[in-house]
Amino acid sequence: MSQTTPRLLRALAGETLERPPIWFMRQAGRSLPEYLELRTRAKDFISFCHDPEMAAEATLQPMRRFPMDAAIVFADILLIPGALGQEVWFEAGEGPRLGPLPDIARMADEVEASTGRLSAIGETLQRVRAELEPERALIGFAGGPWTVATYMIEGRGSHREISRTYAYEHPEALDALLDVLVDATASYLVMQARSGAQALKIFESWAEGLAEDVFERIVIRPHRAIVEKVRAAGVTAPFIGFPRGAGALVEAYAAAVPVQGVGLDTQASAAMGQRLQANGKTIQGALDNLLLRAGGKALDARVETLLAQWNGGPYIFNLGHGVMPDTPIAHIAQVVARVTGQPVKVMETA
Amino acid sequence: MSQTTPRLLRALAGETLERPPIWFMRQAGRSLPEYLELRTRAKDFISFCHDPEMAAEATLQPMRRFPMDAAIVFADILLIPGALGQEVWFEAGEGPRLGPLPDIARMADEVEASTGRLSAIGETLQRVRAELEPERALIGFAGGPWTVATYMIEGRGSHREISRTYAYEHPEALDALLDVLVDATASYLVMQARSGAQALKIFESWAEGLAEDVFERIVIRPHRAIVEKVRAAGVTAPFIGFPRGAGALVEAYAAAVPVQGVGLDTQASAAMGQRLQANGKTIQGALDNLLLRAGGKALDARVETLLAQWNGGPYIFNLGHGVMPDTPIAHIAQVVARVTGQPVKVMETA
Numbered sequence: 001m002s003q004t005t006p007r008l009l010r011a012l013a014g015e016t017l018e019r020p021p022i023w024f025m026r027q028a029g030r031s032l033p034e035y036l037e038l039r040t041r042a043k044d045f046i047s048f049c050h051d052p053e054m055a056a057e058a059t060l061q062p063m064r065r066f067p068m069d070a071a072i073v074f075a076d077i078l079l080i081p082g083a084l085g086q087e088v089w090f091e092a093g094e095g096p097r098l099g100p101l102p103d104i105a106r107m108a109d110e111v112e113a114s115t116g117r118l119s120a121i122g123e124t125l126q127r128v129r130a131e132l133e134p135e136r137a138l139i140g141f142a143g144g145p146w147t148v149a150t151y152m153i154e155g156r157g158s159h160r161e162i163s164r165t166y167a168y169e170h171p172e173a174l175d176a177l178l179d180v181l182v183d184a185t186a187s188y189l190v191m192q193a194r195s196g197a198q199a200l201k202i203f204e205s206w207a208e209g210l211a212e213d214v215f216e217r218i219v220i221r222p223h224r225a226i227v228e229k230v231r232a233a234g235v236t237a238p239f240i241g242f243p244r245g246a247g248a249l250v251e252a253y254a255a256a257v258p259v260q261g262v263g264l265d266t267q268a269s270a271a272m273g274q275r276l277q278a279n280g281k282t283i284q285g286a287l288d289n290l291l292l293r294a295g296g297k298a299l300d301a302r303v304e305t306l307l308a309q310w311n312g313g314p315y316i317f318n319l320g321h322g323v324m325p326d327t328p329i330a331h332i333a334q335v336v337a338r339v340t341g342q343p344v345k346v347m348e349t350a
Numbered sequence: 351m352s353q354t355t356p357r358l359l360r361a362l363a364g365e366t367l368e369r370p371p372i373w374f375m376r377q378a379g380r381s382l383p384e385y386l387e388l389r390t391r392a393k394d395f396i397s398f399c400h401d402p403e404m405a406a407e408a409t410l411q412p413m414r415r416f417p418m419d420a421a422i423v424f425a426d427i428l429l430i431p432g433a434l435g436q437e438v439w440f441e442a443g444e445g446p447r448l449g450p451l452p453d454i455a456r457m458a459d460e461v462e463a464s465t466g467r468l469s470a471i472g473e474t475l476q477r478v479r480a481e482l483e484p485e486r487a488l489i490g491f492a493g494g495p496w497t498v499a500t501y502m503i504e505g506r507g508s509h510r511e512i513s514r515t516y517a518y519e520h521p522e523a524l525d526a527l528l529d530v531l532v533d534a535t536a537s538y539l540v541m542q543a544r545s546g547a548q549a550l551k552i553f554e555s556w557a558e559g560l561a562e563d564v565f566e567r568i569v570i571r572p573h574r575a576i577v578e579k580v581r582a583a584g585v586t587a588p589f590i591g592f593p594r595g596a597g598a599l600v601e602a603y604a605a606a607v608p609v610q611g612v613g614l615d616t617q618a619s620a621a622m623g624q625r626l627q628a629n630g631k632t633i634q635g636a637l638d639n640l641l642l643r644a645g646g647k648a649l650d651a652r653v654e655t656l657l658a659q660w661n662g663g664p665y666i667f668n669l670g671h672g673v674m675p676d677t678p679i680a681h682i683a684q685v686v687a688r689v690t691g692q693p694v695k696v697m698e699t700a
Contacts (some may be wrong), residue, residue, distance in 0.1 A: 168640065247617050248598045
């Protein structure tokens, strides 16, 4: 690959770089004062995500502050249920709420139309790509089908006990719902790639606590189907799969899903990451977001450890989970400066 | 070992048995109507645990219903904070509540006395051992120091965000607290072994979400210290360590902590369990407690899978988490019958 290829894409192509690319999950959003200001201009969070001007601005805000190697489109994993006809809204301070689960067969008929209803996210990507320097990559994303299904079934964030029980008691209904989500997600990601997304990430935020056979059925199989459908549409952008909380099952995931990158969460072991690299995967992660918030010398020490243990192979520096809203900007700057070798100016206000 | 040695102890000594021993975490307690009846006789849960007659009865109740190969003493992981001088109580329907964290140095002076304050648990063990058939083993237990510390620091069950941040911001205070808990726990387990416990289990219920270096410091190191202290007191009973949610870090745990058995949670992979067996550990787990509650053919199929994947080495059949309170007794009977090959009569009331 050419030296002007974005560092993130070089890493995802399997290159080991002198220093890894860096970006942070939730680098845009509530940890930035300029985001909080911007957010007051939209009537609600879903409207904000569907406004290309505001969403593009939110996507770019962290790129102005920090020399991040990638931007990730500002959007939400629950836009797909909305586009499939389930009501979705956010209760202030409490998180998402969803109306009753629509008839699954009826949603299946909405798959094609659903991507059209998400065209604003394509426009956000186009706007960001037009402004972003060519050496910085743009990432598109969607939620993993199982994670999205847990919200659709339970109507809110939860301990997933109801959805996990649903997986045992209504396996055919769950499979049908996952099939709808696979189709809608693949179509949505194809649209994102055609709108400027250079890498595609699947956030399976609730992969934890699943038995191996269930994990194979409701995480691995749908992820593989998404990647295959996106490839069948002619899209070649690399994938990052992030089965958060999957523990030792991450290796089965990596072996079975044709993703280029595997996101590792906070508790990933050094040895497991190295095995994934040896097996041809680029790994991404896994700094503790609570340590980023806490800061100090322990933060510097942990950054050095992560670089030492994983930068001998293809590696993308990131957190194991998203930036916490009350994370000091100086701590983000501290890590980015250390990883990139570039000093980062800290402005507490934009 | 002799054929009259309890099956659980043969497995923990490394024997591969024609069928594994079986017991269930939380086999005693709220899933049994006779427990719910018994529980009404005590004024509160802590008093119940400190009453040897009632606690012995609760321990034995599931042994009368099911041909379980082991009983586990009815007690709670929060008895130790109580014995060290922190107030502990249970809010009905909400779980444990703890008063302010006492001065750590003062608690250190209470370690020896704390075991004396837990003598009722020793008496419970003696009563159970006297009644239990010799071929059925009796297990003693304590909470893992980190898990107990999270309750002591946060005052209740939680997402552990406060304690995990405490681990970064106050490492010396946390280490001092863990040291007190290691000493109190080792002394308590020695007392349990001398009172009739034939195997000792450490429940590290909140091992999830920890970075590898933190896990090494606050889980592995304290567990190793407990085992070493118990051995130094001359106790030879085998240990089962259960770092629940530790994911891929379970292997580092197993390599570093001299336990004979390793408890695996619901998401353990077949391959990881087999590697642990190949490395000389007996494994225990990992049926999904939600599948036990859901029942049906999927439950039978999963039991067969677990037996097929793990009974080629030393294995103890168990859940990945405790029995849910609303689990039908018939489902427990179904699994126990399948694993033991003995028909189990289902009585919905005792």
